[in-house]
Amino acid sequence: MKMNSADIEPFFATLKAANPQPQTELEYSSVFELLAAVLLSAQATDVGVNKATRRLFPVANTPSKILALGVEGLGEYIKTIGLYRNKAKHLIETCRILVEQHGGEVPRSREALEALPGVGRKTANVVLNVAFGEATMAVDTHIFRVGNRTGLASGKTPLAVEQQLMKRVPAAYLVDAHHWLILHGRYVCQARKPLCWQCGVAAWCSFKPKTPAPAA
Incomplete structure (x- = not known):
């Protein structure tokens, strides 16, 4: 009804x-950290993602630093999260695109966000809303x-x-x-x-x- x-x-x-x-219950201190946390949160709890990013972000919290870890290195930090192998690949590819096409910055357009591996409409909406204050x-x-x-x-x-x-x-x-x-x-x-x-x-x-x- x-x-x-x-x-x-x-x-x-x-x-x-x-x-x-x-506020979102995901922990982050930059737009990129938010994007990474939301990407990792698909079919996982915010609590579980926060546990992993508390270990990851002090070591690598920019696209170039995560790229330097490589898929295997990143996987070691996020292996407590469900589907972590796929998510590691997606996040590494996303970081590569951010570095090569966006100067290491998270883009503000839905089209550019949804073009990132592992970033669907829901993730784009979270970033546009939480980071950029858009009504999504x-x-x-x-x-x-x-x-x-x-x-x-x-x-x-x-x-x-x-x-x-x-x-x-x-x-x-x-x-x-x-x-x-x-x-x-x-x-x-x-x-x-x-x-x-x-x-x-x-x-x-x-x-x-x-x-x-x-x-x-």
Whole structure:
């Protein structure tokens, strides 16, 4: 069931009041570190990525330094992350392109970002939003679930949900919306069983039946 348009404003106002300045849970200190962390985070947890990058970034945190490690050397730092061999290849190739075509800088255009190996639409959206402050919607499994379950944005593909969200989220909330939705999906509107009795936005959500509080 679709969320009533009139309910969208209080839904986001409530999320904002609870967390006025939401941040990504990935740890980074430069645009390149953010790009590398997001690339490594596909089908992995932010916690797992942070553990690996805490070892990697003090040693190599620029495209040229990661290139110098080579695929095998990089693999040693990230082998605790799922699919690490593929990710090492992608990150090395991405670093090569950044050095050869972009002067070692992360480009600001979607087209240039999506041309990097291992960087899809979701990763590009995260970098454009978090690093450059653009109003984009990076639809991961959490946002896909929350969009469909709440009735805020229903769709059968991440792109369909993204397009719905870009239309329906009020402009004032767009820049931070994907953070609020990810965090909400991660900690409250969880996959197996949403914690409806703890949810601050349950009043505006179209999900039925709401999960009752567990018996004391």
